[in-house]
Amino acid sequence: MGFIYNLGIHLARFGLKNFAPFNDKIKLGVEGRTNTFKILENKLKPNDKTLWFHCASLGEYEQGLPVFKELRQCYKSHKIILSFFSPSGYEIRKNTPVADIVVYLPIDTKNNARKFVNLVKPELTVFVKYDIWPNFLNEIKNNGYRAILISAAFRGNQNYFKFYGKILRNALFCFEHIFTQNEMSKQLLKSIGYKNVTISGDTRFDRVLDQLKQNNHLEFIEKFKHNDLCVVAGSTWPEDEALLISFINSQSSKGLKFVIAPHNIKDEQIAKLQKSINVNCVLFSDIKNENIENAQVLIINTIGLLTKIYSYADVAFVGGAVGNTGLHNTLEAAVFGIPIIIGNNYSKFPEAKDMIAKKGMFSISNQSEFNTTLNMLITDKEARLKSGKCNSEYITSNEGAVYTVLKYLKLNF
DSSP: OHHHHHHHHHHHHHHHHHHGGGOHHHHHHHHHHTTHHHHHHHHOOTTOOEEEEEESSHHHHHHHHHHHHHHHHHTTTSEEEEEESSHHHHHHHTTOTTOSEEEEOOOOOHHHHHHHHHHHOEEEEEEESSOOOHHHHHHHHHTTOEEEEEEEOOOTTSGGGSTTOHHHHHHHTTSSEEEESSHHHHHHHHHTTOOOEEEOOOHHHHHHHHHTTSOOOOHHHHHHHTTSEEEEEEEEOHHHHHHHHHHHHHOOOTTEEEEEEESOOOHHHHHHHHHHOOSOEEEGGGGGGSOGGGOSEEEOOSSSOHHHHHTTOSEEEEOSSSSSSOOOOSHHHHTTSOOEEEOSOOTTOHHHHHHHHTTSEEEOOSHHHHHHHHHHHHHOHHHHHHHHHHHHHHHHHTOOHHHHHHHHHHHHO
């Protein structure tokens, strides 16, 4: 099994290198990984004490951030190394203050793992949710370093629990402790003989609750929204936007504003979206030159603002579940106490199932259902406020995962 896995890793590295010239995202990752060891060699000294945090991408970074912040404060004498596998995480958070050094994680070959761990010498490694790399984890364990996995969520159809998944299954045993999001994940670990498990919940709840303590003021949104009802569509894809565009273009929506924050902000995609909307529509990049308060639709063609924008929403539409790209973060909207509409492809997202069951979230599968649901939330203030309250109470009731992790580390670190 080990031979097959390592052969597959080398083939994957070869494939990524050859596809890089044809895909900008892959190219960023391939080129970024060539600099990892140079960065570490330049910025680390032999006597440095270190902690290592690893995230697959931006979502896992946001999930782990509450724990990272606390560890940064608890271990001020340590250098923090943060690694990402995906460019969408590294490129956006390469200057994060939570870490001293941010790098791409090299491909999981035995040589890379040995070199990386020997350079970093992490007293503690924190992996978030998944992205389990056997060679790196084996190297950590073999050198006597500690590693934990936080906010883990497992499903029975994953390779860890299949007869052919031995090398990945064994990698889980390199963690001295695993903190799971739910009971099912704990039971799946128990089925393979892993016992050092605590159900902590999902650290994303702590992360979004922290947003309520931040300054969420955005002057341009206040100017755009004024006293009107506002629908915020976040992290949308074309299939999500098609429903929204049809609704906007077919309604006489005086006193109703829409903010659309697409996942893809490439110029050609934004231009196509703007052209398809028949009412007064402005781009964020043009707001200095436009009479923004007279616009009905505002398209956010930049990153980093969506979480604060949700604080101005009366209704949210979160993208990704109309198609098959994967539902985006609904907790960012829910924490502000607003009802949420999503598509019907949400089976892998337990928080969506929970909020739908609690009547704070609504799943739609076609244009008619979308129109009916959104019209109901727009016109029925009582229903809108009641649904939003269900969501905010759901978020608050799931707070505490960070405390559970930190309690364990303070007792044992």
